[in-house]
Amino acid sequence: MGLSAVAVTSVQQETSRTPVALPSIVPTPMRVSSSLAAGKASKMPHAKVVIIGSGPAAHTAAIYLSRAELNPVLYEGMLANGTAAGGQLTTTTEVENYPGFPDGVSGPDLMDNMRKQSVRFGTKIIPETISRVDLSKRPFKLWTEYYDGPDNKPAYTADAIILATGANARRLDLPGEEQYWQNGISACAVCDGAVPIFRNRPLYVIGGGDSAAEEAMFLTKYGKHVTVLVRRDKLRASKAMASRLLGNPKVTIKFNSVVVEALGENKPRGLLTNLRIKNVVTGEEEIAEASGLFYAVGHDPATSLVKGQVKLDSDGYIITEPGTSYTTIKGVFAAGDVQDKRYRQAITSAGSGCIAALEAEKFLAESQAEETTTAVPVASNSTIEPVAEVQGTKQKKVGIVHVL
Numbered sequence: 001m002g003l004s005a006v007a008v009t010s011v012q013q014e015t016s017r018t019p020v021a022l023p024s025i026v027p028t029p030m031r032v033s034s035s036l037a038a039g040k041a042s043k044m045p046h047a048k049v050v051i052i053g054s055g056p057a058a059h060t061a062a063i064y065l066s067r068a069e070l071n072p073v074l075y076e077g078m079l080a081n082g083t084a085a086g087g088q089l090t091t092t093t094e095v096e097n098y099p100g101f102p103d104g105v106s107g108p109d110l111m112d113n114m115r116k117q118s119v120r121f122g123t124k125i126i127p128e129t130i131s132r133v134d135l136s137k138r139p140f141k142l143w144t145e146y147y148d149g150p151d152n153k154p155a156y157t158a159d160a161i162i163l164a165t166g167a168n169a170r171r172l173d174l175p176g177e178e179q180y181w182q183n184g185i186s187a188c189a190v191c192d193g194a195v196p197i198f199r200n201r202p203l204y205v206i207g208g209g210d211s212a213a214e215e216a217m218f219l220t221k222y223g224k225h226v227t228v229l230v231r232r233d234k235l236r237a238s239k240a241m242a243s244r245l246l247g248n249p250k251v252t253i254k255f256n257s258v259v260v261e262a263l264g265e266n267k268p269r270g271l272l273t274n275l276r277i278k279n280v281v282t283g284e285e286e287i288a289e290a291s292g293l294f295y296a297v298g299h300d301p302a303t304s305l306v307k308g309q310v311k312l313d314s315d316g317y318i319i320t321e322p323g324t325s326y327t328t329i330k331g332v333f334a335a336g337d338v339q340d341k342r343y344r345q346a347i348t349s350a351g352s353g354c355i356a357a358l359e360a361e362k363f364l365a366e367s368q369a370e371e372t373t374t375a376v377p378v379a380s381n382s383t384i385e386p387v388a389e390v391q392g393t394k395q396k397k398v399g400i401v402h403v404l
């Protein structure tokens with residue numbers, strides 16, 4: 001369970017017990033400062049925390065934050081990056097590895113349920129795509145596709161933001177790809193490899209990097225044989241991964257090879273049965289039997305929104321402090337696939353959404369404590385007490401009182 005509102009209150013009360021100099025003069029006026037107050041003072045809608053995204057990371061964060069009575073606002077996107085609200089799982093049928101569903105659950109149903117749970121505790125969901133953010137100072141500003149007009153006023157301001165915009169698997173737009181997507185073609189071996197249509201069948205992986213090698217090794221548990229198609233004449237995978245792959249008797253690597261067409265049953269929800277494969281050096285083509293085709297050609301993290309503001313790695317993923325959701329901007333948190341290029345699973349996304357919510361909650365509680373701190377005029381004859389320790393940090397000024 002996340003830090004509840006009660007827990008937040010007790011943190012504040014703890015702060016108030018800290019010994020501070022209490023002069024007889026009533027502290028007036030209060031020091032009203034920066035972000036929290038600025039958000040309240042302005043006319044535009046303001047939220048303590050805005051979540052951008054609508055996959056498992058976003059909704060888990062929303063569930064935790066709304067239960068903590070922080071009234072989160074969640075922008076779920078309107079076909080943001082070509083994906084429906086609800087994220088990547090809306091594009092799949094059965095999810096068999098999300099705990100709590102022994103018989104599996106359809107991706108859209110799982111996301112529907114997460115959305116309902118977010119709403120149940122008071123998350124305000126806005127079905128729009130965030131087009132622009134200004135993270136240069138708090139309160140942060142957000143604009144939407146339909147509210148990004150010439151007046152330049154943001155649609156929302158926020159004290160904290162959770163970025164959970166996901167990462168989309170790259171596709172190749174092959175002839176037949178659309179028809180057999182999720183009916184033999186997949187971009188996630190860990191997600192789909194165990195389903196019956198792939199069991200003891202010939203499977204193919206496209207890609208020459210570490211991900212392709214990992215996917216192929218994983219698929220050897222289920223498939224009869226796995227062929228890795230590499231466009232170039234060598235693997236990009238690390239030496240260790242490459243030698244594991246080359247040494248596996250259930251794996252064949254075909255260099256200089258690409259798929260030019262996916263073929264299969266000609267009926268609604270028909271399955272993939274064959275691939276037309278071309279040798280890019282000789283130009284020769286062959287038709288190979290294939291029940292599964294797995295893309296391992298990279299993902300595109302949805303980070304154009306924050307490029308140049310939040311630090312990204314060389315592949316465009318948001319860099320977070322290891323083991324946390326902290327980005328390079330205080331008050332901006334990242335969760336889910338947009339910051340995870342290794343695991344990219346629904347459950348790991350949900351887990352990191354929980355982390356982001358708890359960290360945002362802590363950040364807000366600490367900001368609140370700072371914002372309600374007031375500089376007290378010190379009478380000329382008053383005694384100044386020693387500097388007090390507050391929540392592990394030294395107070396820099398004497399004569400400061402926390403307003404409860």
Ligand SMILES: Cc1cc2nc3c(=O)[nH]c(=O)nc-3n(C[C@H](O)[C@H](O)[C@H](O)COP(=O)(O)OP(=O)(O)OC[C@H]3O[C@@H](n4cnc5c(N)ncnc54)[C@H](O)[C@@H]3O)c2cc1C
Nearest residue numbers: 053054055056057077087088130166191336337344345346
């Ligand atoms: C076909 C397929 C099958 C899969 N099957 C499984 C499986 O069986 N098990 C498993 O664990 N994982 C599976 N995965 C992986 C899983 O779906 C992802 O790891 C998970 O969905 C990532 O969650 P996320 O919260 O990071 O974001 P996503 O699910 O990627 O959702 C992010 C969403 O945020 C919204 N968004 C993006 N930008 C904006 C913006 N600017 N403004 C507003 N909204 C925005 C969009 O709707 C976007 O799709 C599968 C993935 C695919 C593609």
